[in-house]
Amino acid sequence: MILAVGCWLSICSVAVASPDDRPPNILFFIVDDLGWQDTSLRLHAQGPPHRDAYRTPQLERLAAEGITFTDAYASSPVCTPTRTSVMTGRSPQQNQISYWILHKDRDTGGPREGTTPPSWNVNGLQPDDVTLPRLLQKGGYLTIHAGKAHLGAKGTPGENPQNLGFDINIAGHAAGGPADYRGGRSFAKDPAKPGQSVWDIPGLEKYHGQQIYLTEALALESVAAIEQAHRQKKPFFLHFSPYAVHAPIIANERWLDHYSQLPKKEAAYATMIETVDRALGTLREALEQLQILDNTVIVFTSDNGGLSAHARNGPAHTHNHPLASGKGSALEGGTRIPLVIRWPGTVKAGRRSDIPVISHDHFPTLLEIAGVRCPREHDATVEGVSLVSLLQGKDHSVDPQRALFWHMPHFWGPRGPGIQPFSSIRKGPWKLIYYHHPQPQRVLFHLGQDVGEKTDMAAQQPQIRDQLSQLLGQHLRAVKAGLPRRNGTTIPYPDRMAESTKKPN
Numbered sequence: 001m002i003l004a005v006g007c008w009l010s011i012c013s014v015a016v017a018s019p020d021d022r023p024p025n026i027l028f029f030i031v032d033d034l035g036w037q038d039t040s041l042r043l044h045a046q047g048p049p050h051r052d053a054y055r056t057p058q059l060e061r062l063a064a065e066g067i068t069f070t071d072a073y074a075s076s077p078v079c080t081p082t083r084t085s086v087m088t089g090r091s092p093q094q095n096q097i098s099y100w101i102l103h104k105d106r107d108t109g110g111p112r113e114g115t116t117p118p119s120w121n122v123n124g125l126q127p128d129d130v131t132l133p134r135l136l137q138k139g140g141y142l143t144i145h146a147g148k149a150h151l152g153a154k155g156t157p158g159e160n161p162q163n164l165g166f167d168i169n170i171a172g173h174a175a176g177g178p179a180d181y182r183g184g185r186s187f188a189k190d191p192a193k194p195g196q197s198v199w200d201i202p203g204l205e206k207y208h209g210q211q212i213y214l215t216e217a218l219a220l221e222s223v224a225a226i227e228q229a230h231r232q233k234k235p236f237f238l239h240f241s242p243y244a245v246h247a248p249i250i251a252n253e254r255w256l257d258h259y260s261q262l263p264k265k266e267a268a269y270a271t272m273i274e275t276v277d278r279a280l281g282t283l284r285e286a287l288e289q290l291q292i293l294d295n296t297v298i299v300f301t302s303d304n305g306g307l308s309a310h311a312r313n314g315p316a317h318t319h320n321h322p323l324a325s326g327k328g329s330a331l332e333g334g335t336r337i338p339l340v341i342r343w344p345g346t347v348k349a350g351r352r353s354d355i356p357v358i359s360h361d362h363f364p365t366l367l368e369i370a371g372v373r374c375p376r377e378h379d380a381t382v383e384g385v386s387l388v389s390l391l392q393g394k395d396h397s398v399d400p401q402r403a404l405f406w407h408m409p410h411f412w413g414p415r416g417p418g419i420q421p422f423s424s425i426r427k428g429p430w431k432l433i434y435y436h437h438p439q440p441q442r443v444l445f446h447l448g449q450d451v452g453e454k455t456d457m458a459a460q461q462p463q464i465r466d467q468l469s470q471l472l473g474q475h476l477r478a479v480k481a482g483l484p485r486r487n488g489t490t491i492p493y494p495d496r497m498a499e500s501t502k503k504p505n
């Protein structure tokens with residue numbers, strides 16, 4: 001089994017003692033749809049036109065005090081698969097949660113244009129699943145979820161984060177986006193009847209009618225939950241998951257005058273980003289006041305690449321420049337995301353790393369930091385690797401040549417570059433994408449020379465193409481990942497294309 005490499009050795013054994021010997025608090029701050037270029041923290045010399053306007057000083061400060069990963073990836077180019085991978089340490093293809101969920105037993109991504117996706121777990125995580133918050137809860141943590149959950153489908157127990165290991169649930173449920181961000185509109189489709197639409201935000205009734213933005217309300221409620229943990233003398237795990245900056249793009253009017261130079265939609269988007277950054281500031285201030293900031297590990301990241309296919313000003317598919325495309329795509333714009341980790345006393349301030357890492361690495365990392373054991377049976381299936389040694393300064397404790405895999409055999413809503421059913425692998429500077437539709441096709445890019453994935457090298461580098469195809473095929477078979485059917489026949493694994501084309505019929 002190739003699955004377990006890394007996790008056997010790295011997690012579930014040694015607690016990492018904090019300065020006062022209490023396990024550290026964990027603030028896991030996962031923004032929705034925040035692109036690689038959507039902040040004022042520089043991850044590349046080039047950027048899209050609006051980048052210079054963004055204001056994220058709190059994130060810049062976090063980076064100055066911690067480590068910034070330039071080559072961090074989401075486990076998937078869409079929400080639920082990445083989020084459930086954080087919760088389990090497994091890839092979406094092993095979880096079989098390979099697309100976003102909403103209603104019980106209902107597939108949100110069905111057949112299209114002659115291609116039928118394989119069956120998958122359309123209900124998402126459920127109470128029997130081993131999850132990060134459940135393990136931390138058993139380890140003595142107060143576990144707090146705030147904001148978007150989108151982990152289990154509506155009408156199943158998994159829609160409530162409290163059934164997945166969270167002690168406290170602030171406004172999380174099955175839906176992956178809010179009807180509205182404004183308290184003045186009750187965060188609802190129809191402010192007069194909040195709770196009628198599946199997209200209406202639950203549980204923040206005290207803010208209805210108030211001039212407050214959803215992200216701000218989530219930060220205030222999270223501060224109260226942190227204070228509760230402090231009173232109870234418990235370490236906390238706060239999964240802070242603002243619905244922002246997911247569509248609908250609605251301005252926080254408090255900050256609109258900061259962005260008068262931008263087109264209307266982009267100005268609104270920039271206020272959403274700034275509001276997220278200010279929420280980070282609000283939480284940090286609370287930690288400072290409680291004098292627990294330096295005993296808190298802060299992870300700041302996103303769940304997929306930035307939205308660029310629709311609902312934005314400017315040409316579609318350009319908002320993550322120089323990365324190609326955006327959310328929903330196999331290309332880098334779909335999966336490359338910001339990642340900053342602050343861990344005082346362990347992470348040297350101002351570090352940067354270009355080692356490729358992926359969302360399911362957070363599971364073993366955070367368990368090791370907390371000193372919490374993972375059940376052996378689940379541990380054997382964990383694909384993420386602990387980043388603790390890397391965070392401690394051992395740069396090559398995570399292999400820069402480690403292969404990372406993605407698999408989304410589904411159509412996303414909008415169309416655009418790389419937005420179609422695919423599997424892919426990155427190993428070192430090379431990335432191979434295996435498109436499932438309209439015909440099985442492999443493309444190969446050298447990310448070191450071509451981060452924008454413009455030049456397909458598959459024909460020029462057949463050995464690398466075949467080597468990566470083989471690794472990808474082995475991985476997909478090992479995790480029992482399903483492939484789509486076309487015209488009644490399941491498409492071949494990427495390393496078996498040649499065999500299938502040799503045989504007539």
Ligand code: CA
Pocket residue numbers: 032033078079246303304
């Ligand atoms: Ca998302």
